[in-house]
Amino acid sequence: MKIFSGRANLQFAQGIADYIGIPLGKMTVQNFSDGELHIAFRENIRNEDIFLIQSTNPPSDNILELLLMIDAARRASARSIVAVIPYFGYARQDRKDRPRVPISSRLILDMISAAGATRIISMDLHSNQIQGFVNLPFDHLYSRIALLDRLKEFNFNYDNGVVLAPDIGSAKMSQSYSKKLGIGFALIDKRRPKPNHAAVANVVGDLEGKHVLIIDDMIDTAGTICNAAETAVDKGALDVTCIATHAVLSGPAIERLEKAPINRIIVSDTISITEEKKISKLEVITVASVFGESIKRVDSGQSLSSMFNF
Numbered sequence: 001m002k003i004f005s006g007r008a009n010l011q012f013a014q015g016i017a018d019y020i021g022i023p024l025g026k027m028t029v030q031n032f033s034d035g036e037l038h039i040a041f042r043e044n045i046r047n048e049d050i051f052l053i054q055s056t057n058p059p060s061d062n063i064l065e066l067l068l069m070i071d072a073a074r075r076a077s078a079r080s081i082v083a084v085i086p087y088f089g090y091a092r093q094d095r096k097d098r099p100r101v102p103i104s105s106r107l108i109l110d111m112i113s114a115a116g117a118t119r120i121i122s123m124d125l126h127s128n129q130i131q132g133f134v135n136l137p138f139d140h141l142y143s144r145i146a147l148l149d150r151l152k153e154f155n156f157n158y159d160n161g162v163v164l165a166p167d168i169g170s171a172k173m174s175q176s177y178s179k180k181l182g183i184g185f186a187l188i189d190k191r192r193p194k195p196n197h198a199a200v201a202n203v204v205g206d207l208e209g210k211h212v213l214i215i216d217d218m219i220d221t222a223g224t225i226c227n228a229a230e231t232a233v234d235k236g237a238l239d240v241t242c243i244a245t246h247a248v249l250s251g252p253a254i255e256r257l258e259k260a261p262i263n264r265i266i267v268s269d270t271i272s273i274t275e276e277k278k279i280s281k282l283e284v285i286t287v288a289s290v291f292g293e294s295i296k297r298v299d300s301g302q303s304l305s306s307m308f309n310f
Contacts, residue, residue, distance in 0.1 A: 002049070004041070004069065007065065008065070008272065009086065012055075012286070019288055039068040041072060041073070052083055052084060053291075055085060056108065066112070067111055067112065070116050074116030082117070084122075086271075087122075088108075088126075089108070091130055105127075110133075110134070113136055119136055119137045120136055121295070122139075123142070123268075124173070139294060139298070139304055141294055143245040143268050145308055146286070146287045147243055151243075161210060161211045161212070162210045163175075163183060163185050164186045164213065166188050166214055166215075166228035167216075170215060170217060171187055173215055173217060187205060188204075188228055209236055210236075212240045214228050219242075219247055219249060219265075222253040222260070225244070226257065226260040229260045242264070242266070243266045246268070247268070247273055257279065258279055258281075263281065269285070
């Protein structure tokens with residue numbers, strides 16, 4: 001087994017390698033003067049099981065890096081090529097909900113499959129059905145194994161708490177947290193008039209005098225999270241803690257989060273977060289051990305589902 005990484009999140013890849021106890025493989029990833037990518041493995045990978053770690057968040061070079069790494073590994077006669085994609089970009093475009101639009105997540109997976117990947121590992125997909133878009137083994141990991149441990153450390157008030165799903169799409173994840181923590185569940189009925197714009201239409205559940213946990217798979221422009229936090233406070237919540245797996249944090253996200261009535265924001269490190277985005281209320285929890293353990297189990301043929309038995 002050998003592990004290599006693109007440039008999307010080298011620190012995260014190093015954390016995975018450290019957990020497993022092997023060094024990151026040596027490879028060259030650089031740009032020509034015109035912007036084209038140059039990929040080269042700098043060690044022998046013939047008949048090796050190769051794990052390529054690369055999130056596919058913007059810029060699109062991250063996707064192209066992954067595809068070129070897969071193709072290079074296939075042409076170097078690797079025995080198996082596992083694409084480890086901590087954050088799977090373009091997952092929000094998973095169906096044709098309007099005329100004349102692409103199903104982008106299917107296209108990305110078609111390219112990964114055509115490049116030569118033999119397996120895919122990702123975490124907290126925006127839509128679970130994405131696993132069925134490709135005829136390859138697709139392991140879907142959950143961040144809650146690491147994030148729940150952090151919740152227990154700061155003694156969240158479970159006796160008077162409620163998990164609030166900011167929209168229908170995050171309801172299943174929120175219900176899972178609610179069940180594991182043994183607290184109540186509430187749901188916001190959200191309307192999205194256009195991309196990256198959300199409005200609260202209705203709240204199902206009691207938030208009066210509650211410590212509220214808002215759970216979502218990602219924070220992009222932070223409109224959904226901030227609207228949910230403001231709604232919770234308007235409905236009488238005592239305080240608000242937000243948890244999200246993927247910290248995309250684009251556009252006005254940081255400004256919105258700083259102004260929002262949120263006490264603490266807990267995210268994972270599936271996406272590299274620049275220093276200027278690390279505000280005081282933002283806490284980053286590593287999930288490198290979750291990926292490291294899954295890679296070890298894939299390599300040894302053990303069950304992955306047993307990792308998530310609480």
